Amino acid sequence: MEKTIGMLVGPLFEDLEFWSVAMRLREEGYRTLVIGGKAGETYTAKSGGLKATAEIDAGDVTAKSLHGLAVPGGFAPDTMRRNSEMIRLIREMDEQKKIVGFICHAGWMAASAKILTGRRCTGSLGIKDDLENAGGLWVDLPAFQEGNLVWGRVVADIPAYQKVLISALGAQ
Protein backbone atom coordinates (compact mmCIF):
# COMPACT_ATOMS: atom_id res chain seq x y z
CA MET A 1 0.00 0.00 0.00
CA GLU A 2 1.20 3.48 -0.91
CA LYS A 3 2.29 5.50 2.09
CA THR A 4 0.96 9.04 2.38
CA ILE A 5 2.98 12.09 3.34
CA GLY A 6 0.94 15.15 4.29
CA MET A 7 2.13 18.53 3.05
CA LEU A 8 0.77 21.61 4.77
CA VAL A 9 0.11 24.61 2.58
CA GLY A 10 -1.10 28.19 2.93
CA PRO A 11 -0.75 31.61 1.28
CA LEU A 12 2.82 32.70 0.37
CA PHE A 13 4.30 29.23 0.83
CA GLU A 14 7.93 29.07 -0.28
CA ASP A 15 7.81 27.75 -3.85
CA LEU A 16 10.55 25.15 -3.72
CA GLU A 17 10.23 24.20 -0.06
CA PHE A 18 6.83 22.96 -1.11
CA TRP A 19 7.19 21.86 -4.73
CA SER A 20 10.73 20.50 -4.87
CA VAL A 21 10.01 18.49 -1.72
CA ALA A 22 6.67 17.28 -3.16
CA MET A 23 8.37 16.08 -6.36
CA ARG A 24 11.08 14.36 -4.32
CA LEU A 25 8.57 12.56 -2.12
CA ARG A 26 6.65 11.37 -5.20
CA GLU A 27 9.91 10.23 -6.81
CA GLU A 28 10.43 8.06 -3.74
CA GLY A 29 7.01 6.45 -4.26
CA TYR A 30 5.05 8.32 -1.61
CA ARG A 31 1.61 9.74 -2.21
CA THR A 32 1.52 13.42 -1.24
CA LEU A 33 -1.63 14.79 0.36
CA VAL A 34 -1.89 18.58 0.22
CA ILE A 35 -3.48 19.78 3.44
CA GLY A 36 -4.85 23.34 3.64
CA GLY A 37 -7.25 25.46 5.62
CA LYS A 38 -10.00 24.54 3.20
CA ALA A 39 -10.22 21.72 0.64
CA GLY A 40 -10.19 23.04 -2.93
CA GLU A 41 -8.62 26.36 -2.01
CA THR A 42 -5.66 27.43 -4.17
CA TYR A 43 -2.73 29.30 -2.64
CA THR A 44 -0.12 31.39 -4.46
CA ALA A 45 3.54 30.91 -3.60
CA LYS A 46 5.80 33.61 -2.19
CA SER A 47 7.34 34.28 -5.60
CA GLY A 48 3.89 35.10 -6.94
CA GLY A 49 4.23 32.43 -9.60
CA LEU A 50 3.59 28.85 -8.56
CA LYS A 51 0.36 27.70 -6.94
CA ALA A 52 -0.84 24.74 -4.87
CA THR A 53 -4.36 23.54 -4.20
CA ALA A 54 -5.45 21.95 -0.93
CA GLU A 55 -6.88 18.46 -1.38
CA ILE A 56 -8.30 18.29 2.13
CA ASP A 57 -8.99 20.41 5.26
CA ALA A 58 -6.54 19.98 8.11
CA GLY A 59 -9.54 19.16 10.31
CA ASP A 60 -10.19 16.03 8.25
CA VAL A 61 -6.70 14.58 8.66
CA THR A 62 -5.50 12.37 11.51
CA ALA A 63 -1.89 11.54 12.24
CA LYS A 64 -2.84 7.89 12.01
CA SER A 65 -3.54 8.26 8.27
CA LEU A 66 -0.10 9.74 7.55
CA HIS A 67 3.35 8.20 7.34
CA GLY A 68 4.91 11.67 7.69
CA LEU A 69 4.27 15.38 7.36
CA ALA A 70 6.26 18.12 5.61
CA VAL A 71 5.86 21.79 6.45
CA PRO A 72 7.16 24.42 4.01
CA GLY A 73 8.34 27.89 4.92
CA GLY A 74 7.79 31.18 3.19
CA PHE A 75 5.18 33.27 4.98
CA ALA A 76 2.57 30.48 4.91
CA PRO A 77 3.35 29.49 8.54
CA ASP A 78 2.25 32.96 9.69
CA THR A 79 -1.24 32.09 8.44
CA MET A 80 -1.15 28.35 9.10
CA ARG A 81 -0.21 28.68 12.80
CA ARG A 82 -3.57 30.39 13.38
CA ASN A 83 -5.32 27.22 12.19
CA SER A 84 -5.89 25.13 15.33
CA GLU A 85 -6.43 21.95 13.29
CA MET A 86 -3.01 22.26 11.66
CA ILE A 87 -1.40 22.78 15.04
CA ARG A 88 -3.38 19.82 16.44
CA LEU A 89 -2.15 17.64 13.56
CA ILE A 90 1.50 18.54 14.24
CA ARG A 91 1.12 17.76 17.97
CA GLU A 92 -0.58 14.47 17.14
CA MET A 93 2.19 13.52 14.70
CA ASP A 94 4.78 14.34 17.33
CA GLU A 95 2.99 12.39 20.07
CA GLN A 96 2.94 9.37 17.78
CA LYS A 97 6.66 9.88 17.02
CA LYS A 98 5.98 10.24 13.33
CA ILE A 99 8.38 12.14 11.08
CA VAL A 100 7.63 15.84 10.65
CA GLY A 101 9.85 18.05 8.47
CA PHE A 102 10.24 21.79 9.08
CA ILE A 103 12.22 24.11 6.82
CA CYS A 104 12.95 27.84 6.99
CA HIS A 105 9.97 29.65 8.58
CA ALA A 106 8.13 26.35 9.17
CA GLY A 107 9.58 26.28 12.69
CA TRP A 108 6.91 28.81 13.69
CA MET A 109 4.47 25.88 13.45
CA ALA A 110 6.57 23.86 15.90
CA ALA A 111 6.69 26.85 18.26
CA SER A 112 2.90 27.19 18.20
CA ALA A 113 2.52 23.43 18.66
CA LYS A 114 4.71 23.75 21.78
CA ILE A 115 6.93 20.80 20.91
CA LEU A 116 10.31 22.53 20.95
CA THR A 117 11.42 22.40 24.60
CA GLY A 118 14.97 21.11 24.86
CA ARG A 119 15.12 19.95 21.26
CA ARG A 120 17.58 21.04 18.56
CA CYS A 121 16.04 23.06 15.73
CA THR A 122 16.94 25.42 12.89
CA GLY A 123 15.41 27.59 10.17
CA SER A 124 15.48 31.09 8.76
CA LEU A 125 17.51 33.50 10.91
CA GLY A 126 14.35 35.62 11.03
CA ILE A 127 12.73 33.15 13.45
CA LYS A 128 15.77 32.20 15.54
CA ASP A 129 14.59 34.26 18.53
CA ASP A 130 11.07 32.82 18.29
CA LEU A 131 12.33 29.23 18.30
CA GLU A 132 14.67 29.88 21.21
CA ASN A 133 11.93 31.67 23.16
CA ALA A 134 9.76 28.61 22.56
CA GLY A 135 12.41 26.47 24.28
CA GLY A 136 14.25 25.17 21.22
CA LEU A 137 18.02 24.78 20.99
CA TRP A 138 19.04 26.65 17.83
CA VAL A 139 21.80 25.12 15.70
CA ASP A 140 23.27 26.55 12.52
CA LEU A 141 23.31 23.51 10.24
CA PRO A 142 21.86 23.00 6.74
CA ALA A 143 19.72 20.00 7.77
CA PHE A 144 19.53 17.30 10.45
CA GLN A 145 17.23 14.86 12.22
CA GLU A 146 16.33 15.40 15.88
CA GLY A 147 14.30 12.42 17.08
CA ASN A 148 11.21 12.28 14.88
CA LEU A 149 11.67 15.84 13.65
CA VAL A 150 13.65 16.82 10.55
CA TRP A 151 14.98 20.34 10.20
CA GLY A 152 16.16 22.37 7.21
CA ARG A 153 17.58 25.89 7.37
CA VAL A 154 16.84 27.86 4.18
CA VAL A 155 15.99 27.42 0.48
CA ALA A 156 19.62 26.74 -0.45
CA ASP A 157 19.58 23.84 2.02
CA ILE A 158 16.68 22.04 0.28
CA PRO A 159 19.05 19.42 -1.20
CA ALA A 160 20.42 18.53 2.26
CA TYR A 161 16.94 18.72 3.82
CA GLN A 162 15.45 16.39 1.21
CA LYS A 163 18.23 13.88 1.82
CA VAL A 164 17.65 13.77 5.57
CA LEU A 165 13.86 13.76 5.18
CA ILE A 166 13.82 10.88 2.69
CA SER A 167 16.22 8.91 4.86
CA ALA A 168 14.16 9.51 8.02
CA LEU A 169 10.90 8.53 6.32
CA GLY A 170 12.50 5.40 4.88
CA ALA A 171 13.78 4.30 8.29
CA GLN A 172 10.36 4.62 9.93
Add this chain to the structure above:
Amino acid sequence: MEKTIGMLVGPLFEDLEFWSVAMRLREEGYRTLVIGGKAGETYTAKSGGLKATAEIDAGDVTAKSLHGLAVPGGFAPDTMRRNSEMIRLIREMDEQKKIVGFICHAGWMAASAKILTGRRCTGSLGIKDDLENAGGLWVDLPAFQEGNLVWGRVVADIPAYQKVLISALGAQ
Protein backbone atom coordinates in the same frame (compact mmCIF):
# COMPACT_ATOMS: atom_id res chain seq x y z
CA MET B 1 36.30 15.56 -7.31
CA GLU B 2 32.76 16.91 -7.58
CA LYS B 3 31.07 16.07 -10.87
CA THR B 4 29.36 18.91 -12.70
CA ILE B 5 25.97 18.75 -14.36
CA GLY B 6 25.19 21.59 -16.74
CA MET B 7 21.69 23.07 -16.68
CA LEU B 8 20.60 25.14 -19.65
CA VAL B 9 18.40 28.12 -18.90
CA GLY B 10 16.61 30.87 -20.80
CA PRO B 11 13.57 33.14 -20.51
CA LEU B 12 10.29 31.46 -19.47
CA PHE B 13 11.98 28.25 -18.30
CA GLU B 14 9.54 25.90 -16.57
CA ASP B 15 9.97 26.61 -12.85
CA LEU B 16 10.14 23.07 -11.51
CA GLU B 17 11.69 21.40 -14.54
CA PHE B 18 14.63 23.63 -13.72
CA TRP B 19 14.57 24.11 -9.95
CA SER B 20 13.26 20.79 -8.68
CA VAL B 21 15.78 19.01 -10.91
CA ALA B 22 18.58 21.35 -9.75
CA MET B 23 17.79 20.63 -6.08
CA ARG B 24 17.68 16.89 -6.79
CA LEU B 25 21.04 16.92 -8.58
CA ARG B 26 22.60 18.84 -5.68
CA GLU B 27 21.05 16.41 -3.19
CA GLU B 28 22.87 13.66 -5.06
CA GLY B 29 26.16 15.49 -4.59
CA TYR B 30 26.53 16.98 -8.06
CA ARG B 31 27.60 20.54 -8.67
CA THR B 32 25.11 22.28 -10.95
CA LEU B 33 26.41 24.78 -13.50
CA VAL B 34 23.75 27.14 -14.84
CA ILE B 35 24.46 27.77 -18.53
CA GLY B 36 22.75 30.67 -20.28
CA GLY B 37 23.11 32.89 -23.32
CA LYS B 38 25.14 35.32 -21.24
CA ALA B 39 26.92 34.91 -17.90
CA GLY B 40 25.27 36.97 -15.17
CA GLU B 41 21.94 37.29 -16.97
CA THR B 42 18.86 36.50 -14.87
CA TYR B 43 15.84 34.81 -16.43
CA THR B 44 12.28 34.73 -15.11
CA ALA B 45 10.43 31.42 -15.04
CA LYS B 46 7.23 30.71 -16.95
CA SER B 47 5.11 31.23 -13.81
CA GLY B 48 6.49 34.75 -13.53
CA GLY B 49 7.77 34.02 -10.03
CA LEU B 50 11.03 32.11 -9.76
CA LYS B 51 14.25 33.24 -11.38
CA ALA B 52 17.58 31.72 -12.36
CA THR B 53 20.89 33.40 -13.14
CA ALA B 54 23.37 32.08 -15.70
CA GLU B 55 26.79 31.37 -14.25
CA ILE B 56 28.46 31.00 -17.63
CA ASP B 57 27.90 31.51 -21.38
CA ALA B 58 27.15 28.38 -23.38
CA GLY B 59 30.10 29.33 -25.60
CA ASP B 60 32.47 28.85 -22.68
CA VAL B 61 31.35 25.29 -21.87
CA THR B 62 32.74 22.11 -23.43
CA ALA B 63 31.13 18.70 -23.12
CA LYS B 64 34.41 17.46 -21.71
CA SER B 65 33.92 19.58 -18.57
CA LEU B 66 30.46 18.14 -17.85
CA HIS B 67 29.31 14.80 -16.45
CA GLY B 68 25.80 15.44 -17.78
CA LEU B 69 23.42 18.11 -19.03
CA ALA B 70 19.78 18.81 -18.11
CA VAL B 71 17.47 20.84 -20.32
CA PRO B 72 14.25 22.27 -18.85
CA GLY B 73 11.08 22.98 -20.78
CA GLY B 74 8.68 25.88 -20.54
CA PHE B 75 9.17 28.28 -23.44
CA ALA B 76 12.89 28.69 -22.78
CA PRO B 77 13.78 26.19 -25.55
CA ASP B 78 12.13 28.49 -28.12
CA THR B 79 14.82 31.07 -27.29
CA MET B 80 17.64 28.67 -26.45
CA ARG B 81 17.45 26.77 -29.76
CA ARG B 82 18.48 29.99 -31.53
CA ASN B 83 21.75 29.96 -29.60
CA SER B 84 24.23 28.05 -31.77
CA GLU B 85 26.56 27.45 -28.81
CA MET B 86 23.82 25.70 -26.81
CA ILE B 87 23.01 23.52 -29.81
CA ARG B 88 26.72 22.82 -30.32
CA LEU B 89 27.01 21.78 -26.65
CA ILE B 90 24.11 19.33 -26.96
CA ARG B 91 25.59 17.77 -30.10
CA GLU B 92 29.00 17.51 -28.43
CA MET B 93 27.47 15.84 -25.35
CA ASP B 94 25.65 13.39 -27.58
CA GLU B 95 28.76 12.61 -29.68
CA GLN B 96 30.61 11.83 -26.44
CA LYS B 97 27.69 9.64 -25.29
CA LYS B 98 27.19 11.74 -22.19
CA ILE B 99 23.82 11.86 -20.43
CA VAL B 100 21.49 14.64 -21.57
CA GLY B 101 18.03 15.04 -20.03
CA PHE B 102 15.11 16.59 -21.92
CA ILE B 103 11.71 17.27 -20.38
CA CYS B 104 8.51 18.77 -21.81
CA HIS B 105 9.39 21.38 -24.48
CA ALA B 106 13.13 20.67 -24.09
CA GLY B 107 12.86 18.23 -27.00
CA TRP B 108 12.91 21.24 -29.35
CA MET B 109 16.61 21.51 -28.49
CA ALA B 110 17.18 17.90 -29.55
CA ALA B 111 15.31 18.59 -32.81
CA SER B 112 17.51 21.61 -33.55
CA ALA B 113 20.62 19.62 -32.62
CA LYS B 114 19.53 17.00 -35.19
CA ILE B 115 20.13 14.06 -32.89
CA LEU B 116 16.66 12.48 -32.98
CA THR B 117 16.70 10.21 -36.04
CA GLY B 118 15.40 6.77 -35.16
CA ARG B 119 15.51 7.36 -31.41
CA ARG B 120 12.63 7.20 -28.94
CA CYS B 121 11.63 10.52 -27.41
CA THR B 122 8.77 12.23 -25.55
CA GLY B 123 7.68 15.61 -24.20
CA SER B 124 4.78 18.02 -24.21
CA LEU B 125 2.07 17.04 -26.71
CA GLY B 126 2.59 20.51 -28.18
CA ILE B 127 5.89 19.42 -29.74
CA LYS B 128 5.00 15.85 -30.74
CA ASP B 129 4.78 16.75 -34.44
CA ASP B 130 8.08 18.65 -34.31
CA LEU B 131 9.92 15.72 -32.73
CA GLU B 132 8.45 13.24 -35.21
CA ASN B 133 9.25 15.53 -38.15
CA ALA B 134 12.81 15.66 -36.82
CA GLY B 135 12.98 11.86 -37.11
CA GLY B 136 12.20 10.95 -33.50
CA LEU B 137 10.01 8.00 -32.49
CA TRP B 138 7.41 9.47 -30.14
CA VAL B 139 6.35 7.40 -27.14
CA ASP B 140 3.78 8.30 -24.51
CA LEU B 141 5.59 7.44 -21.28
CA PRO B 142 6.28 9.57 -18.17
CA ALA B 143 10.07 9.09 -18.35
CA PHE B 144 12.67 6.72 -19.81
CA GLN B 145 16.28 6.41 -20.91
CA GLU B 146 17.15 5.99 -24.59
CA GLY B 147 20.87 5.38 -24.93
CA ASN B 148 22.58 8.42 -23.43
CA LEU B 149 19.41 10.52 -23.57
CA VAL B 150 16.85 10.76 -20.77
CA TRP B 151 13.30 11.87 -21.54
CA GLY B 152 10.51 13.26 -19.37
CA ARG B 153 7.03 14.11 -20.60
CA VAL B 154 5.47 16.95 -18.58
CA VAL B 155 5.69 18.73 -15.20
CA ALA B 156 3.67 16.00 -13.45
CA ASP B 157 6.29 13.49 -14.60
CA ILE B 158 9.18 15.29 -12.88
CA PRO B 159 9.33 12.63 -10.12
CA ALA B 160 9.72 9.83 -12.69
CA TYR B 161 12.10 11.91 -14.79
CA GLN B 162 14.34 12.71 -11.80
CA LYS B 163 14.51 9.03 -10.90
CA VAL B 164 15.63 7.97 -14.40
CA LEU B 165 18.03 10.92 -14.70
CA ILE B 166 19.73 10.29 -11.36
CA SER B 167 20.02 6.59 -12.16
CA ALA B 168 21.47 7.27 -15.63
CA LEU B 169 24.01 9.77 -14.29
CA GLY B 170 25.03 7.39 -11.52
CA ALA B 171 25.63 4.55 -13.98
CA GLN B 172 27.89 6.65 -16.21
